[in-house]
Amino acid sequence: MQRSRIFVLAMAVILLLSLGLAPALAQDCEGEVIELEFMNWWGAHREALMDTLIGHFEAENPCIRVINQVQPWDNRAELLATAAASSNPPGIIMSTRPETYQFALSGLIIPIDAYVEAEGTDISVFYDGEIGLQYWNGELYGLPMPTAGLISPLYFYNKNMLRDAGFDPESPPTTWQEMEEVARALTVADAMGVEVLGTNLGSNGDAFVFWLYTNNGKYSSDDGRTLLFNSAEGVETLEWMVNFTNEINGGIENMTDFFQDTNFSQGDHPFFDDALAILHINSAAFGHLNNVAPDLYWDTDSWGVMIRPYNGENPDAKHTGVTGYNFVGAWAYTIPAAHPPEKQAAAYKFAEFIGVHELGGCAFLFAQSRPSPVKACNENPDYYEINPYWDKVKEALAVDAPVQITPVQGQLAEILTNSVEEAFFGVKSAEDALNDAHAEMQALLDEFWAEFDANNM
Amino acid sequence: MHASIDAKRDNETAWKVRLQEWWFRNRALIGYAFIFPWFAGFIIFDAMPFIYNLYLSFTDYQIGTVGTPPWIGIENYTEIFTDDKLFGKSMFNTLYYLGYSVPLRLIFAFSIALILNLRVRGMELYRTLFYVPSVVPLVAATVIFAGFLNTRYGFLNQFLVLIGAAPVRWLSSPDAIKPSLILLSLWGFGAQMIIFLAGLQGIPEDLYEAAAIDGGTGWHRLFYITLPLMTPTIFFNLLIGLIDGFQVFEQVFILIGTHGGPLQAGLVYMLHVYNKAFRDFEFGYAAALSVVLFLIIFVLTVMLVYTSNRWVFYGDAQDDET
Numbered sequence: 001m002q003r004s005r006i007f008v009l010a011m012a013v014i015l016l017l018s019l020g021l022a023p024a025l026a027q028d029c030e031g032e033v034i035e036l037e038f039m040n041w042w043g044a045h046r047e048a049l050m051d052t053l054i055g056h057f058e059a060e061n062p063c064i065r066v067i068n069q070v071q072p073w074d075n076r077a078e079l080l081a082t083a084a085a086s087s088n089p090p091g092i093i094m095s096t097r098p099e100t101y102q103f104a105l106s107g108l109i110i111p112i113d114a115y116v117e118a119e120g121t122d123i124s125v126f127y128d129g130e131i132g133l134q135y136w137n138g139e140l141y142g143l144p145m146p147t148a149g150l151i152s153p154l155y156f157y158n159k160n161m162l163r164d165a166g167f168d169p170e171s172p173p174t175t176w177q178e179m180e181e182v183a184r185a186l187t188v189a190d191a192m193g194v195e196v197l198g199t200n201l202g203s204n205g206d207a208f209v210f211w212l213y214t215n216n217g218k219y220s221s222d223d224g225r226t227l228l229f230n231s232a233e234g235v236e237t238l239e240w241m242v243n244f245t246n247e248i249n250g251g252i253e254n255m256t257d258f259f260q261d262t263n264f265s266q267g268d269h270p271f272f273d274d275a276l277a278i279l280h281i282n283s284a285a286f287g288h289l290n291n292v293a294p295d296l297y298w299d300t301d302s303w304g305v306m307i308r309p310y311n312g313e314n315p316d317a318k319h320t321g322v323t324g325y326n327f328v329g330a331w332a333y334t335i336p337a338a339h340p341p342e343k344q345a346a347a348y349k350f351a352e353f354i355g356v357h358e359l360g361g362c363a364f365l366f367a368q369s370r371p372s373p374v375k376a377c378n379e380n381p382d383y384y385e386i387n388p389y390w391d392k393v394k395e396a397l398a399v400d401a402p403v404q405i406t407p408v409q410g411q412l413a414e415i416l417t418n419s420v421e422e423a424f425f426g427v428k429s430a431e432d433a434l435n436d437a438h439a440e441m442q443a444l445l446d447e448f449w450a451e452f453d454a455n456n457m
Numbered sequence: 458m459h460a461s462i463d464a465k466r467d468n469e470t471a472w473k474v475r476l477q478e479w480w481f482r483n484r485a486l487i488g489y490a491f492i493f494p495w496f497a498g499f500i501i502f503d504a505m506p507f508i509y510n511l512y513l514s515f516t517d518y519q520i521g522t523v524g525t526p527p528w529i530g531i532e533n534y535t536e537i538f539t540d541d542k543l544f545g546k547s548m549f550n551t552l553y554y555l556g557y558s559v560p561l562r563l564i565f566a567f568s569i570a571l572i573l574n575l576r577v578r579g580m581e582l583y584r585t586l587f588y589v590p591s592v593v594p595l596v597a598a599t600v601i602f603a604g605f606l607n608t609r610y611g612f613l614n615q616f617l618v619l620i621g622a623a624p625v626r627w628l629s630s631p632d633a634i635k636p637s638l639i640l641l642s643l644w645g646f647g648a649q650m651i652i653f654l655a656g657l658q659g660i661p662e663d664l665y666e667a668a669a670i671d672g673g674t675g676w677h678r679l680f681y682i683t684l685p686l687m688t689p690t691i692f693f694n695l696l697i698g699l700i701d702g703f704q705v706f707e708q709v710f711i712l713i714g715t716h717g718g719p720l721q722a723g724l725v726y727m728l729h730v731y732n733k734a735f736r737d738f739e740f741g742y743a744a745a746l747s748v749v750l751f752l753i754i755f756v757l758t759v760m761l762v763y764t765s766n767r768w769v770f771y772g773d774a775q776d777d778e779t
Contacts, residue, residue, distance in 0.1 A: 102520065106519060252629075253629040256628065257607075260603075408737075417716065418720075425720055
């Protein structure tokens, strides 16, 4: 009896509170509430985190209601293209750098320089390399979050496997040659393919560019008009990748098979089964590892983090990461041109909150143990409490180098990937593959710039 | 007074008669009313997009084009046939896929239909079991198939190793990608099987009885009765299979992604169209590629229909001619 009274009383209090709070929240906005559809690809596993961010934003901006539209990764290209090109696009869109450039070139999104000035947003809080990637043709189109950096410069390694093979787990490979030695010692293959893998270098255009920079090579000139990847360093890099993959890993097909149907973010990956010693992966992996294997995450005797090895035989080579090259990384929040100014202004407020606010991207990324494109956020000492390798993260951020690209990057990257694959499958030599790719890509790039220059004369 | 009432009644009767006559003359309207929903759907969702697509194929329509896209005449078509390396590659891959998958699926579906046409106890259950894979959504079927094709753990390779054969790198070798896609295409044989089964059940029993009396074996019955009488059904399934095969997309997209697998050995035509539209945002060019595909399918269909007179046996038509 007593219990039922308490229960009824509690229900009544909850009801009164909810009735009382709802109007109170609604009353905070004295004008019209603007609804902002937020099209993003943060995934269902981060939806609650993003909802928290949105909650903080709405508390500060009661007249803006953000609708968190988490999109499925499948069919992403067509979802994004049709949404952006429609007459009623989302209020704000999460897009990658090549997409941002394509939309900017097409006039689908607006530059935000005027808002930055009007709102007094201090964009110097970002790393230069991060905010710099969001400019196209001298205009700023989005504020970055997460980092474009830390896509390539880190690797995770299995200390137990190194220890068992007689290597010092506290001194993981820092050069190509040391990594080769570890991989040769650890890789086990049979007729069905690889059973235990030292490491996979990757076999597409992205992987080639990542390794190219660790051999003191460059993808393109600083103005983005000339492609430079078929240099002597480029040929040496691709030859090394092909030879490594063929001699140590048994060929590119072994690598495709080894990683088929695996997913690191879901914990279904050879790294968790002591079947992969060195994994080249981006900084999102910290959050995934903590999420799917928290015990392992805190067991720093079992795994470690190191900076991507460089070519120890090239005196000019050093640890280098690549930012903004292609699809992954360099995300920003862009504002469609199709909306009225008040909605665009609301979208900018949200983009600014995501970008620079402490409770925005800063807190969102902190919760995932990954770095922010805002310098001050990464100085938070609490990062050391949630990321056992925070020093390495900061070290890796310092070695990232931006790459200049254009709106036709998607097509260029596809051509490069095809040629790199031809080298891996032995259809062409590394040199011929790169030269052929260069000729085709440079022609496409020249065509783009010719049209661009003609339209902007 | 009576005269006016009679006149009114006469008028009403005449009006009713006229209405009945009009209705009788135009009784086809009820048929049109029934087909109207389909017809409206066809106009709105097929014909209009087709015409608009045809128009776009002559323009440089790109994402974000505001207003009328610039007219560039046949430039897109010229580029397809002169500059586009992936046009030839994707067309070859598609034709290879068609060349194997269509006949194999026809043979497979027809063979299963023949078995399921036997008079065996519990046949309804067997028919259901064989049809079940066809009602599995394509996405789910493809994901399941990807598991089957796994080099190390997949069912197919485990089976090959069991019988002493070498494992195949189904999804990682450029040579095996197209056979993998062809294998996957067999999964959806159920629809064709049902059509074949319906056709088989329409063959008069007395023809088989007559053949049996004349000493015809099972093979004789198959080759001299079943196959000739099934040619209209085979023709229909062949036509639909070809049209479907040219447009193969979803399973390839799921199985090997937009790149088309190693060395783009699985880059089928529709994947190329997809990439042009949604990766490169060249919608005008993608529209032109679609028109080219339409023309190829159209010409092939016309050719098939034209040549069908020589090998498709329509019983009634033969009777009329005699």
